Amino acid sequence: MLSLLISLLTFVALAVTAFGFGRPLWRWIGSDDDALSAVLFSVGLGLTAVGLIVLGFAAFGVLTSAVLGVTTMLGCCWGLVEIAFWCIPNGEPADRSADESKRFSWASRPVDHWSPPSTWLLAVVLSAAIVAIAASLIDALTPPTAEDAGFVSLETAKRLLVERRLVGPPRLVDVWHGWALAFDGDGVCARLIHWGFGLLFTLASVVMAAPLVGRRWAWIVGGVVALTPAVNRQMGCATDCLAMAAMGALAMTAWWQAVLHGGDARWFVAAGLMTGAAMAVDAAVLALVGGLAVTWAWAFVGWSEQRRSLLLGAAVFGLAALGVALPAGVWRWWGEGLGTTTCGIRWFGLLECSAWVWCEHLGWIGLAALPCAFWVRRLRGLGVVLSVAVIYAVSVMTLTDDVRRLLLVVPLCGTAAVWTIVEMRRLPRRTQWIAAAAVGVMMACQWTDSVVRSFDGPAVALGLEDREAFLLRREPVYQAAAVANRVLRPTARLLSQDVRTFYFNCRVTCEKSLARPLAVDESASETARRLCDSGFTHVLLVDDQSNGARSPLGRVAQNALTLTDYRVRMADGASRHYRLVALR
Amino acid sequence: MIAFIRPPERSSRSRRLRRVHRVLAETLLPPEPEPFEPGPPLVGWKAWLVVGWLSAAALLGVVHSIARWL
Numbered sequence: 001m002l003s004l005l006i007s008l009l010t011f012v013a014l015a016v017t018a019f020g021f022g023r024p025l026w027r028w029i030g031s032d033d034d035a036l037s038a039v040l041f042s043v044g045l046g047l048t049a050v051g052l053i054v055l056g057f058a059a060f061g062v063l064t065s066a067v068l069g070v071t072t073m074l075g076c077c078w079g080l081v082e083i084a085f086w087c088i089p090n091g092e093p094a095d096r097s098a099d100e101s102k103r104f105s106w107a108s109r110p111v112d113h114w115s116p117p118s119t120w121l122l123a124v125v126l127s128a129a130i131v132a133i134a135a136s137l138i139d140a141l142t143p144p145t146a147e148d149a150g151f152v153s154l155e156t157a158k159r160l161l162v163e164r165r166l167v168g169p170p171r172l173v174d175v176w177h178g179w180a181l182a183f184d185g186d187g188v189c190a191r192l193i194h195w196g197f198g199l200l201f202t203l204a205s206v207v208m209a210a211p212l213v214g215r216r217w218a219w220i221v222g223g224v225v226a227l228t229p230a231v232n233r234q235m236g237c238a239t240d241c242l243a244m245a246a247m248g249a250l251a252m253t254a255w256w257q258a259v260l261h262g263g264d265a266r267w268f269v270a271a272g273l274m275t276g277a278a279m280a281v282d283a284a285v286l287a288l289v290g291g292l293a294v295t296w297a298w299a300f301v302g303w304s305e306q307r308r309s310l311l312l313g314a315a316v317f318g319l320a321a322l323g324v325a326l327p328a329g330v331w332r333w334w335g336e337g338l339g340t341t342t343c344g345i346r347w348f349g350l351l352e353c354s355a356w357v358w359c360e361h362l363g364w365i366g367l368a369a370l371p372c373a374f375w376v377r378r379l380r381g382l383g384v385v386l387s388v389a390v391i392y393a394v395s396v397m398t399l400t401d402d403v404r405r406l407l408l409v410v411p412l413c414g415t416a417a418v419w420t421i422v423e424m425r426r427l428p429r430r431t432q433w434i435a436a437a438a439v440g441v442m443m444a445c446q447w448t449d450s451v452v453r454s455f456d457g458p459a460v461a462l463g464l465e466d467r468e469a470f471l472l473r474r475e476p477v478y479q480a481a482a483v484a485n486r487v488l489r490p491t492a493r494l495l496s497q498d499v500r501t502f503y504f505n506c507r508v509t510c511e512k513s514l515a516r517p518l519a520v521d522e523s524a525s526e527t528a529r530r531l532c533d534s535g536f537t538h539v540l541l542v543d544d545q546s547n548g549a550r551s552p553l554g555r556v557a558q559n560a561l562t563l564t565d566y567r568v569r570m571a572d573g574a575s576r577h578y579r580l581v582a583l584r
Numbered sequence: 585m586i587a588f589i590r591p592p593e594r595s596s597r598s599r600r601l602r603r604v605h606r607v608l609a610e611t612l613l614p615p616e617p618e619p620f621e622p623g624p625p626l627v628g629w630k631a632w633l634v635v636g637w638l639s640a641a642a643l644l645g646v647v648h649s650i651a652r653w654l
C-alpha cells in the first residue's frame with residue numbers, strides 16, 4: 001500500500017511540476033482563454049520544457065539524482081504557487097461577463113446555436129467515460145511486465161538514468177519515463193505518466209471540439225474518445241502513441257485557433273511548440289504537419305486579406321516546432337527513418353488493416369459516423385477537420401505499419417460522430433429512436449471493450465498484493481533479476497539473451513545488440529574468454545524449449561558458476577529455461 | 585419586523601426616452617441568436633438508409649464484443 005501511495009504522490013508531484021514549468025510559458029505566449037485550455041496547454045508546455053531540460057542534463061553528462069531532484073522540487077514549488085494564485089480569489093468581485101466573453105472567444109461565431117445535449121445524456125456518457133478511465137488506472141497501477149508494449153521505452157529510460165548520459169538519441173517520451181523512473185524505480189509512475197497523457201488527450205479533444213460543436217457537446221466528444229477501446233487500453237501501458245496523440249491534439253487545437261478561427265498570431269507559437277514536442281516523440285507527426293499545411297494553403301488562397309499574417313504565422317510555427325524537435329529527434333530520424341516500425345512505403349497500407357483493427361482504434365461510433373457525414377448539414381470547420389484526418393491517416397499508414405498511430409484521428413472522427421448525433425434530430429420520431437438506440441448500443445460495446453478486460457492485477461494495483469510477489473508470478477525474467485540485484489556488484493556487466501532487462505540494476509547488454517555476433521563453431525571456453533575480454537562478468541541464458549532454439553552463448557554454461565536456474569511456463573504454454581551464470 | 589411598503593419608484597426616464605433607447609439598442613446591439621432550426625426533416629429512404637447503417641454497425645459491434653469475450 002505504501003508503494004502505491006508513493007507512486008501516486010510522485011505522479012501528482014510531477015504533474016504539478018509540469019504545470020509549474022508550463023504556466024509561465026503559457027502566460028508569456030499570452031493567449032487568454034478558459035481555465036481548461038490554460039491548464040492543458042500549461043501542462044503540455046511544461047512537459048516539453050522538462051523533457052528538454054532533462055535531455056540537456058543528459059547531453060552534458062550531469063543527469064544525476066540530485067540535479068533531477070532539485071530541478072523537480074523547484075518546478076513543483078512554483079507549480080504550487082501558481083495553483084495557489086489560481087485558486088485564491090484576489091479580492092476583486094468576479095466579473096462574470098468577462099468570464100463569459102473569454103469562454104466564447106474560442107469560437108468566432110456563437111456556439112451552442114443548436115440545442116445542447118440533455119443533462120442525462122451528458123451524465124451517462126461522462127459517467128461511462130469516468131468508469132473506463134478508472135479501469136485503465138487500475139492497469140496503469142500494476143508494475144510493468146514484458147507483455148506491455150511500452151517495455152522497450154522503459155528500458156531506454158532506465159539506460160538513460162544508469163549511464164547518466166545520452167545513450168543514442170532518445171525520444172522525448174523516453175526522457176519523461178526516465179524522469180518518472182528517477183523518483184519511482186518500479187516503473188509504476190512511468191505508467192501513470194502515460195495514463196496522464198491519455199487524460200490530456202481526452203481533455204484536449206474537448207478543447208479541440210468546442211469551437212465546432214459547442215462546449216457541452218464537446219464533452220460528449222471527450223467521452224467518445226475516452227471510450228475508444230484502443231485509447232483506453234493504451235492508457236494502461238507506457239508506450240509512446242498516446243503521448244504523441246496528446247501533443248498532436250494540442251497542436252491541432254492551437255492550429256485551428258490560429259488559422260481557421262482567425263486567432264491571435266501567438267497561437268502559432270503554441271501550435272509550433274506542441275507540434276515540435278509531438279515530433280520529438282514520434283516522427284509520424286510529420287504526416288499531421290502535411291495535413292495542417294493543406295489547411296494553411298486553403299486559408300492562404302481563400303483569405304487574401306490575411307495572407308501576410310498567415311505567412312508570418314507559418315514562419316513562427318516552423319521555427320517553434322524545429323526549436324523543440326531539433327534537440328530531441330532530428331538526428332534520430334536522419335539515421336533511422338520514421339522509427340523502428342517503418343516498413344517501407346505501402347501505397348494501400350490503410351486498406352490492409354482489418355475492419356476489427358479500425359473499430360478497435362477509431363471506435364465503433366467514430367467509424368459508423370463517417371459515412372453519415374454525407375447527409376448531415378455542413379458544419380463550419382468539420383470538412384477541414386475530416387480532410388486533415390484523412391490526409392494524416394493515409395500518410396501515416398502508407399509510411400508505417402503501426403496502427404496505434406491512428407489514435408490521433410480519434411478526436412477528429414469523434415467530432416464528426418457527435419455532429420451526426422446532433423443531426424439525428426432531423427430524422428422522423430420513430431427512426432430517431434432506432435438511431436439513438438443504435439448509437440447507445442455502440443457506446444455500450446465500446447464501454448464493454450474498454451472496461452471488461454482480463455484484469456490480473458487489481459490486487460497489486462490496490463496495494464493488496466506485494467509488487468515483488470506479483471512480478472514473480474507474472475514476469476518470467478524477474479526471478480533472475482532479483483537474484484542478480486542481490487548478488488551482483490554494481491560494477492558487474494551482464495550479457496542477456498532476453499531483451500527484457502528492465503528489472504536488472506547492473507549494466508545489461510542484449511545478445512542481439514552485440515557489435516560482433518558470437519561464432520557458431522567456437523568452443524565454450526573460447527566464447528567465455530571472449531566475453532570476459534569484452535568486460536562481461538555474467539550471462540543470462542534463456543532456453544526456449546518450444547522451438548528448440550539454441551545459441552552459441554548457451555555453451556558457456558558448461559564452464560560457468562550457476563547462480564539461479566529455473567523454468568517458467570509462459571502464457572502460450574511454452575516452457576522457458578532461465579539460467580544466470582557467472583563467467584570464469 | 586415587517587418592512588414598510590414603499591410605493592414603486594418612478595423611472596427617471598420618460599416614456600418617449602425609453603422608447604428611443606429601445607430602438608437604439610435594437611439597432612446597435614447584435615441580435616439574439618435565433619432558436620435552433622433542426623433543418624429540413626430527413627425522411628423516406630434516406631432516413632432508413634442512415635438508420636439501417638447505424639443499426640448494422642451496432643449489430644456488428646455486439647457480435648464482435650460477444651465473440652471477443654467468449
